[in-house]
Amino acid sequence: MRAAGVMEAAIGAFRHNYEALCRDESGLIAEESLEPATELPQVELGEGGFDPELLAQTVVIKLNGGLGTSMGLEKVKSLLEVRPGVTFLDLIVRQIRSLRESTGSPVRLLFMNSFATSDDTLGHLADHAPVELAERSEVELMQNQAPKIDAETLMPATCEAHPELEWCPPGHGDLYPALLGSGWLDRLLDAGVKYAFVSNSDNLGAVLDPALLRWFAESEAPFMMEVTRRTPADRKGGHLARRRSDGRLLLREVAQCPDEDLDSFQDIERHRYFNTNSIWLRLDRLKERLEQGGGVLPLPMIRNRKTVDPRDKASTAVIQLETAMGAAIECFEGATAVEVPRSRFAPVKTxxxxxxxxxxxxxxxxxxxxxxxxxxxxxxxxxxxxxxxxxxxxxxxxxxxxxxxxxxxxxxxxxxxxxxxxxxxxxxxxxxxxxxxxxxxxxxxx
Structure with missing residues (x-):
């Protein structure tokens, strides 16, 4: 990983997960260890307008590491057109420009790109966005990469024909080591930026909202997750719950559910809230928590079983070690969640x-x-x-x-x-x- 230029914070996060794998930790969360999350606060969206002082302390981070290959797109997914000639990226830039022009506050924008999406994204921004929203050093947070693990030997997997396939993205939980290792966390804090709103670039319902920003700031919570009510279509989506042992909120993904608990996992009346993958962070509290962990946020490890060449099912079986961004809710004392309308969750997956x-x-x-x-x-x-x-x-x-x-x-x-x-x-x-x-x-x- 060092030879490939991976930042030390990401190496620390990978080590944390790899050691858990070597201890044969399953990463599974049993139903008996949980209680359903109930009675979450709701916020009346859009009320009151933006506070320019709060906006000046805010960064919008868009997770933008995915390609649209499942939809036949050969480039970054956010270049899909919503209207003729208008892409997801164009609308995100328009949102930030509108906020800056209407409030006079220099709200920041970062795209968390992967090696596969960086050039596409920055090339489009150079052609369609103002200079201040197109400069790599001002708008890009780079996602890390991690080695795929041979499922039999637990050594780094090899693929001589295509060495690039020996690497995989570490999941969007990589946000935290990426912020730390890139220097962006200190850079934002030094500039007086205190609050971060993070969401997927393909979720056009997730926009910076004045009421949510004000509520989060006044709550003084270190972390806030946006959740919405599950429907039958969301039975497999990660849900919010409360851990019995200490009362903390946590996120359980389907990959972390034991087979015998799957019916309970999919019970949308018992576990009624699912994670929209939109979160709010207090950056100063994030830095404190990272320092407590020696630069590592101890996110639950997720085993993702694949083959080293995803197009060749006969190739070497591998384990991809991943983490979920929302799982950080269990890492912060005082973390909270808020119920938002379904309209804030409009991802384009198909x-x-x-x-x-x-x-x-x-x-x-x-x-x-x-x-x-x-x-x-x-x-x-x-x-x-x-x-x-x-x-x-x-x-x-x-x-x-x-x-x-x-x-x-x-x-x-x-x-x-x-x-x-x-x-x-x-x-x-x-x-x-x-x-x-x-x-x-x-x-x-x-």
Whole structure:
């Protein structure tokens, strides 16, 4: 890792996880050790407007290390277009520019990039963003890399044909060693920046909110997680719970759930809140906690079993050691969570999500904010497209129907929506061979 230039803070974090692996710690969290999280505070979003003094002490960090390969994209996922010619990155920059112009406060923006996304991101910013939001030294926090572990020998895995495959991302829990090891943590603190709002770049619902910022600052909590109510679609998502032994909040991912507890894990009435992966940090308290741990935040280790070449299932079996950013909630005395509306969780994981986002069910305002149309009352349409539409390119031929009144849409086969197609309630379209044109009109037909 040193030979590859990995920072010492990340090496310390990897050592912590590797030693846990060698001790044969499973990383599993049993149901009997938990109590459900209940009665979380709620904040009325948008109230009061931004306090310029608080904004000047705030940095927005966007996790931007993912490629859109599962959707057929050969570059950073945040270069997907939300509207013609307008990408996720463009909207994030527009949000920060709007805040700076309307308040006069120099709110900062950092992209946590990976080696796979850095060039794409900075190249796009150089062409489409103002100079102060395009300079690498001002906007980039670099994600680390960790060696894949041979599952049989627990030694570093090798792949002579493709040595780059010997490395993997360490999960978004790498945020903490990256902030420390890069010098960004001290740099921000020296500049008077005290609060960090962190979210995924593909979650356009996660924007800096004045009420949440004010509530977090007044709470004096070192860490705050945004959670929202689980639905049947979220049964496999990481949930919030409280540890019986000390009463602290913790995050349990499905990979940390013993098989015999899976039914309880997926019980959305028992464990009612899931992690939106949007968090708030007190940077001064983070530095104190890191110093207490010798530069390491003791996040729970997650074993991710893969093959060294993910495209070759016959290649060497490996373990990728990962951590989750939200798991840090258990590392801070006084950490808290707040329940937010579902509208703050609008990630784009599939082309179905992207189709919904491109439709009239969502609005994009001049400040770069993406909002569900008020008539939807906070309920996003559920869009499921078959494997023939799993790549972004397929959406061009599919067309974009009106989804403002849609509850759910299922598409199977080569469907083509004409201009003027309106989906009301729930509708399914399917075809065998050939193309099926759907003419303008309201569907399903009554």
């Amino acid at each position: 082309t179905g999500d992207l189709l919904a986002l491109r439709s009239d069910a969502y609005q994009v305002d001049d400040r770069g904010t993406v909002l569900l149309d008020p008539r939807r009352e906070g309920r996003p349409p559920v869009v499921k497209l078959d494997d023939g539409h799993k790549f972004v390119d397929s959406l061009d031929a599919l067309g974009v129907p009106s989804l403002i009144g849609c509850d759910s849409l299922v598409v199977e086969g080569d469907i083509r929506f004409a201009d003027g197609v309106v989906i009301q309630g729930s509708a399914e379209f399917s075809t065998g061979e050939g193309v099926k044109e759907i003419p303008a009109g309201v569907y399903p037909k009554r």
